[in-house]
Amino acid sequence: MKINGVELEDLDIYDLEVAERYEKALENLTGIEEKVANKKNSESIRIMCNAVFNIFNTMFGEGTDKKVFGKKVNLLTCMSAIDELVEKTNEKKKEINKFTSKYSPNRAQKRVQKHTK
Numbered sequence: 001m002k003i004n005g006v007e008l009e010d011l012d013i014y015d016l017e018v019a020e021r022y023e024k025a026l027e028n029l030t031g032i033e034e035k036v037a038n039k040k041n042s043e044s045i046r047i048m049c050n051a052v053f054n055i056f057n058t059m060f061g062e063g064t065d066k067k068v069f070g071k072k073v074n075l076l077t078c079m080s081a082i083d084e085l086v087e088k089t090n091e092k093k094k095e096i097n098k099f100t101s102k103y104s105p106n107r108a109q110k111r112v113q114k115h116t117k
Contacts, residue, residue, distance in 0.1 A: 001088050004081045006068045008060050013092050018059075022089065025058040029082075045075045052078040055085070 001010050012018050028051050036044035053065035068081060 001085075003056075003084050003088075004068050004077065008064070008068070011059060011089060011092075013089050014096065021058055025055040026086075028054060045073060048075055049073045049078040052082050055082065059085075 001008050011022065013022060032048060032051055036047050039047065049069075053069065056064040056068055069077060
């Protein structure tokens with residue numbers, strides 16, 4: 001998976017441990033608006049980017065933030081990178097939806113009805 005132009009290992013989002021780590025890591029973004037409310041712009045950038053850095057370090061290993069972002073702490077770059085991560089993860093979720101919809105009870109029932117007519 002490529003994030004911010006840097007190649008990272010693909011996340012196996014269907015592995016239980018990876019899924020739990022991913023969910024827990026993203027929870028760190030919940031309520032971040034309240035954390036940065038009434039802060040200086042520079043403080044807000046630092047808080048939000050550090051939250052994103054922590055997600056990448058949690059998911060891909062310590063030091064990944066330096067690999068993906070270098071020494072810059074840029075809010076737009078951080079938000080774009082987290083957006084890329086979520087988009088790529090959601091693409092993987094679509095793959096499993098193909099399987100689950102194929103064997104959903106409603107679809108199986110329709111096939112049986114079609115063959116019994």
